[in-house]
Amino acid sequence: MYQKTAKHPLSTKLEPLSDKTFAAMWQIFVHIGKFWQNIDDPTPYKSQLYSFMLNRINLRPIYSDYYISAQEVMTQLITEKGEDEAYKYLFTDKDAAKAPPETFIAVTRQNVANEFIALQLSLGGFKAFGAENYCGYIGGANIPSQPAPYRTFVE
Template sequence: MYQRRAIHPLSKALPPLEHTTVDTLWDVFVAIGEQWALEDEPATYRLRFETFLENRINVSPIYRDYYIDGADFVADLITELGRGPAYNRLFTQKPRVAQSGIPATRLEAVQRYVANEFISLRLALGGFKAFGAINYRGYIGGANIEGEPTPYREL
């Protein structure tokens, strides 16, 4: 009935991410809503976001390096281009290799292992509502109160 929590043996020895790294990654998460004009409030997702990072590292310790490198890359890109153009490049520049191949550039690695996963998380947490969807697979919409929209998919 109860399942053990999945933790990779190597992840126990890893130190937690630095606050500056988490803050930079959080800024990427917030910028997703700005890029696609999502009307949800990202501050309500902060705890889930940090739990997502921690769980990702616990299951696959290599993600700690992806997150550290991704945060450094984004900070450098913002310094070089400015915040808006940096995120525009991160979110819209097409990769040169297939998603299943080895990333050819640092940008492609950050897009695949950081930005794209954060986009999926943001949409799953509630960003999907900006596109007119009422329900999303795995999303609990609230109580089933008469007179209000059904919080689940109808048959």
């Protein structure tokens, strides 16, 4: 069955996502897995991240600016704090979580990092937390006298 691809009219006028910008966004994605220890090897998800980003840009062209800005923010943070501390700061700074975002770091956290976190969890990162059922995943059959493959009311 043919399904029309959704696109914002302005998205056709945008420059393609640069390799440098994607590489910077990939590093955010990789460091999410390291920080929360939820994905051992993110490499298989690289193409899915790229598709996710292109979809975001096609639906809301401002995401192109979010990604370019995030690249600049991370370059500056890494220069100031070093690589590991820069990503830790991005993921934990309380001011960056305040809505609506008032700084570039807050925009990066809320519109880039938080969405990458949700994507990573939906791709299987939730399993590291012991979850058995998340977004279509289920831990097995529901068999009487066996533990339920999902969280029950009692738990």
